[in-house]
Amino acid sequence: MPSRSRPNILWISFEDTGPYYGCYGDPVARTPNVDRFAAEGCRWTRCFSTSGVCAPARSAIITGMYAISVGTHHMRTTHADPAVTELPTPYSAVPPHYVKCFTEYLRAAGYYCTNNFKTDYQFEPPLTAWDDQGDAAHWRNRPDPDQPFFAVFNLMRSHESGMWPEKCPSPEFDPEAIEPPPHLPDTPKVREALARMYTHIAHNDREFGTLLEQLEADGLADHTYVFNWSDHGPLPRGKRWPYDAGIHVPLIARGPDLNSGRVCEDLVSTIDLGPTMLSLAGVEIPSHIQGRAFLGEQARPPRKYVYASRDRHDVSYDMVRAVRDGRYKYIRNYRPDLPYLSWIPYRNRHPIMQEIWRLRVEGGLDEAQSALFRYPRPVEEFYDTVTDPHEVHNLAGNPRIRGDLERMREALDAWIKEVGDMGRIPESEMVRTWYPEGRQPETAPVVCVPICAESPGIEPAPEGGTYDGPMLLQLHCATQGASIAYALRTEDDPHWLLYTEPLRLDAGEYLVRARAIRIGYKESPEIRARFVVREA
Structure with missing residues (x-):
């Protein structure tokens, strides 16, 4: 396909955001721009991330490969903690030689690729991934106005760090009008934190509207696919976890051949985003890519399952794998000897997490809110997300669902075998294979x-x-x-x-x-x- 006939593609992602939009039925959200956008395009109700935390999730998005299959599963690789010097960080993960950022395939096909600005891939973004990368990157910077573009804007206001009280001293929402989910305590501080979350999402919505206005002003809206998505969900027992609160994310798209107002209930994984863009652009999807296109000429049949993983976070190791179909969630805890709430200093800065700890000490948590303190952890968890959307009633021991449990167990085993799960390899050993004698390998000169x-x-x-x-x-x-x-x-x-x-x-x-x-x-x-x- 000649480059000038290819469609433009625009991504506008909201950091750390579940489906807290009006168009998803949230009664508190104020997202008029996103809601109007959804009415003009297609909204997926069952999109799930491969991880409940940024870097492993974004690694899967940019490469089209599951983090556990390419060694990008520990969160994160590029930081060191002076209090825990035993970790093999910092390092840049070294995926197999055939793994590329999918944007290289777009660039090779004539696209101008620009990212504003977050990367967080578990490796340094290669120079070859983007034409323009940084906080000034924009499709408007391309030297040829007729060149097709793939532009990414990552709206950061909703990141977890925005939940610190000093980051949002005057929320735009009334805390009294917000009801916390049953797995979180209902206290003034929790409600105030949720008010900050909705405020940040509303701010992102306004930025989203501005970008759409720029696209319209440039006369490009009719020839551009626009996608809104998030990397994972927010809040304690959401972010960092494979519960729906952590991996269920919004996905909305508008484009030249997408029907207005369509609602799609097909299962989609965020690992599918890259190959779907290649499909829409008329670029052949490389055979090694594990994601699957859900739009375009290379679209594949809908998924039966989506998968997620959890490994080290900050200074604490873990290993959790999960599979979900349209109704059920199966979670396997490989380290039931470890507490749910291991030491994660950054997470503990969250005001809701601080409330959870306070109430734990005071004995003020109910059964659902105390789930994160259950010890030992069950080896298996199984949830009916239709009757139990917050996943607080573990059915793994219920004989009524034994057949579905065994089916999901087999699906998870098959996926682990197919992708080659590197989670059982000690991280220090994995890094030694990449960094002989402790030194990062260097690319040969041209x-x-x-x-x-x-x-x-x-x-x-x-x-x-x-x-x-x-x-x-x-x-x-x-x-x-x-x-x-x-x-x-x-x-x-x-x-x-x-x-x-x-x-x-x-x-x-x-x-x-x-x-x-x-x-x-x-x-x-x-x-x-x-x-x-x-x-x-």
Whole structure:
């Protein structure tokens, strides 16, 4: 498909947000822009994240690979804690050599790809993933206004850190009008925290509306697919957990061929987002990608199951796997000897978490609210999400659901075998296989190979040279799985292009700059070679 005929794609994600929108039936939410958008497109009611926390979830989104299958499952890899020096952090995860950010496939097809601004992939974002990355990134920055774009805006106001009282001293919502879910205590501080959450979502909604207005003002709305989604849910016993409160997320899309006002109840996983964008863009989905397209010509039949995982968070290890169908949730706790509430310092800053701890000490929690303190943990948990949407009644020992329990157990086992779960590998051992002698591997430097009558692609030209045209220049990197970025510009911060085929150099003088990167490796040193191509 010629690049100019491909549709534009715009993602607007809300950080740490469950389906707390008016269009999802939330009576408290004030989300007029999202609600209007949903009326113009399609709203999925059963979209679930692969993880209840940012980095593993975002790793799966950007690669189309489950975090447990590529070593990005521990939260997180890039931070160290001075109080717990035994952890093998910081490090950048090193997925298999064939794993790429799916945006590279879009760039290779002619898309201008831009991300504003969060990444959090468990590895440094490779230079080749984005044309523009940062808090000023925008589709409006593309040099050719006719170039199709894939633009991402991650709205951060709703992140967990916004729940600290000082981040939102004057919520826009009345705490008395908000009823906490049954697994959270009902106290003034909890209600105030929920008022802050709804305030942040309302703020995101206004930013969302502004971006849609910009798209309309640019005359691009009719030729652009727009998606709204979140990486995972918020709140204690939501974020970081595979309960629906942690993995059930909104997903709404509007596009040239999507029916207005449609509501879809198919199961969708956030790992499916990347391959779906490739499908809509007319780009072949690589065979290794584990997500599956739900729109476009490469769309596959609806899922029967979605899957989620939980591993180390901050300084505390865990291993939990979960599978969900349209009704039931099966959770397996591989470490029932560990408490539900291990030490996670960042989580403990949450005002609701502080209330939970306070009431635990005072004996003020009811049975549902005390579930996080149950010890030992059950090896298996099983919930009927229709009759028990907050997942507080574990049915794993109920003979009435034995057949469904066994079916879900088998589904989880099959998935673990299929994707190759790395959770049983000690993290320190995993990192040692990536970092021989404790050092991060480095991508090999780019080699320039001229191809012309006098130099038929046999000898490299590390510093360039003078050749008779016409001439092709091949760029090569010896690191398996590396991608190459290049520029024919002299400024300090040029627009780095993704190398996909030999460069044609007509008569003239060229400064060729190139850098290579494999995900998880250090970027190669930049090479610079000057070529003079003479008229034939």
